Amino acid sequence: MPQDLPRGIAVADVGYTNVKVILFSPGGKPVAERKAASRHIEGPPYRHIDPAPMVDLLRRALPELDAILPVDVVVPCAHGAALACLDAEGNLALPVMDYTSEAPEEIVADYKKIMPPFSESFCPLLPMTITHGLQLYWQQRSFPQGFAAIRTVIPWIQYVGFVLGGKSVTEITSMSCQTHLVDVAHGGPSSLAKRQGWAKFFPPFAKAWEEIGTLKPEFRGRNFRGRGAVLAGIHDSTGNYMRYRAAGLSDFTLLSSGTWTICFDTTTTVDQLREEYDTSTNTDIFGRNVATSRFFGGKEYEVLAGDAAEATPSLAWVRDLVAKGVMALPSFTGSPGPMPGTAHRGKIIGALSGGKEERASLASLYCALMVSEQLDHVGSRHDIIVDGPLSTNDTFLGVLAALRAPQAVKASDLRDGTTAGAACLALIRDGQLPNIGLTLKPVEPAGIAGLKAYQAQWKENAHANRG
Numbered sequence: 001m002p003q004d005l006p007r008g009i010a011v012a013d014v015g016y017t018n019v020k021v022i023l024f025s026p027g028g029k030p031v032a033e034r035k036a037a038s039r040h041i042e043g044p045p046y047r048h049i050d051p052a053p054m055v056d057l058l059r060r061a062l063p064e065l066d067a068i069l070p071v072d073v074v075v076p077c078a079h080g081a082a083l084a085c086l087d088a089e090g091n092l093a094l095p096v097m098d099y100t101s102e103a104p105e106e107i108v109a110d111y112k113k114i115m116p117p118f119s120e121s122f123c124p125l126l127p128m129t130i131t132h133g134l135q136l137y138w139q140q141r142s143f144p145q146g147f148a149a150i151r152t153v154i155p156w157i158q159y160v161g162f163v164l165g166g167k168s169v170t171e172i173t174s175m176s177c178q179t180h181l182v183d184v185a186h187g188g189p190s191s192l193a194k195r196q197g198w199a200k201f202f203p204p205f206a207k208a209w210e211e212i213g214t215l216k217p218e219f220r221g222r223n224f225r226g227r228g229a230v231l232a233g234i235h236d237s238t239g240n241y242m243r244y245r246a247a248g249l250s251d252f253t254l255l256s257s258g259t260w261t262i263c264f265d266t267t268t269t270v271d272q273l274r275e276e277y278d279t280s281t282n283t284d285i286f287g288r289n290v291a292t293s294r295f296f297g298g299k300e301y302e303v304l305a306g307d308a309a310e311a312t313p314s315l316a317w318v319r320d321l322v323a324k325g326v327m328a329l330p331s332f333t334g335s336p337g338p339m340p341g342t343a344h345r346g347k348i349i350g351a352l353s354g355g356k357e358e359r360a361s362l363a364s365l366y367c368a369l370m371v372s373e374q375l376d377h378v379g380s381r382h383d384i385i386v387d388g389p390l391s392t393n394d395t396f397l398g399v400l401a402a403l404r405a406p407q408a409v410k411a412s413d414l415r416d417g418t419t420a421g422a423a424c425l426a427l428i429r430d431g432q433l434p435n436i437g438l439t440l441k442p443v444e445p446a447g448i449a450g451l452k453a454y455q456a457q458w459k460e461n462a463h464a465n466r467g
């Protein structure tokens with residue numbers, strides 16, 4: 001093993017539902033994992049994230065994992081829809097807002113008047129308080145005392161690194177993931193961040209793979225063996241995307257599935273994106289814009305399938321649904337994604353027998369149709385790689401491959417590309433990603449009579465169902 005490679009890499013993955021710490025070998029293979037539930041508090045002053053479970057897990061897990069492999073590097077990784085506002089002492093000046101919070105209508109209406117144009121941010125205003133700019137605006141307007149104490153604003157991802165190593169930094173994948181805080185078109189803080197006086201709170205930028213400190217004693221325990229270097233960290237979905245880049249892939253579309261289904265396309269330029277279709281940009285660790293589209297796929301599947309969410313779908317049921325013209329029309333949540341104007345208007349046309357397999361099959365068919373719309377909106381024309389939960393849903397895969405033919409669809413064997421991609425940061429040398437292969441399984445398009453005609457009718461009905 002080369003002397004400069006870390007003996008062990010610990011990825012601190014702070015998700016919305018769970019906090020995980022995963023130990024990786026120098027070859028980028030997962031070795032062990034520790035996990036705890038995230039905690040969300042209803043308020044006051046608003047629904048927010050309690051950092052305590054994250055801190056407790058990191059304090060317990062890092063010494064345990066170091067006993068397996070010396071933890072030389074710790075990589076923070078988290079969802080990109082939260083900010084930490086720190087006072088002069090480094091404490092939270094305001095609670096970390098949970099992105100499922102709903103801002104008052106008047107706050108949202110006023111924010112829409114001042115938010116940066118799509119041509120600057122390449123990001124629509126997202127539902128709830130997913131957009132960082134709306135979070136800060138609500139806090140500034142409604143909680144002036146707490147806001148006045150703010151001296152530093154960092155993404156939730158970099159807050160993890162701050163907790164571990166004590167240094168606050170800004171990082172491009174985190175600050176550019178649909179925030180309204182960055183001028184994507186020209187670089188630097190957005191016009192909104194400058195106008196509202198927020199830009200002065202952003203600390204200097206650090207590269208995702210840059211060391212920003214070493215673990216504080218409280219995270220080392222008594223017999224810590226590793227070096228414990230803390231990196232700046234990475235936005236979780238972008239980490240997933242970078243894992244495929246580390247496999248040597250160039251022109252492709254990545255469909256990253258989970259609670260959200262995110263498409264990343266490597267060749268679509270930002271001028272092709274359209275605000276109304278929930279397209280936007282992420283920025284990779286090297287500062288390159290990546291066209292993305294978003295669909296609340298995991299949640300929509302869960303709502304549509306209901307108590308059949310764990311049932312196994314089948315192509316036989318899909319063929320029956322298509323033959324009978326039974327359709328699920330968007331959208332079953334408040335985030336319509338690629339079908340604007342359909343929020344909370346989801347409905348089923350036609351009769352179901354009531355069986356769980358049929359319902360799960362309808363949900364798989366519906367998600368394949370919606371994902372195909374996503375792919376259209378990012379101009380996907382190369383191979384489509386599916387990872388996450390949908391990569392194990394053979395019914396979804398077969399339908400999607402049939403809808404996208406002659407484009408090739410491939411299922412990834414990665415089960416946690418987010419943390420695997422984050423671990424790659426510890427292996428970057430001279431600004432170059434490591435080369436770590438992976439297995440992609442070709443998907444055979446399903447034979448479904450009348451599918452193209454069904455898709456055309458589904459689109460017509462979906463457009464007619466808009467508000």
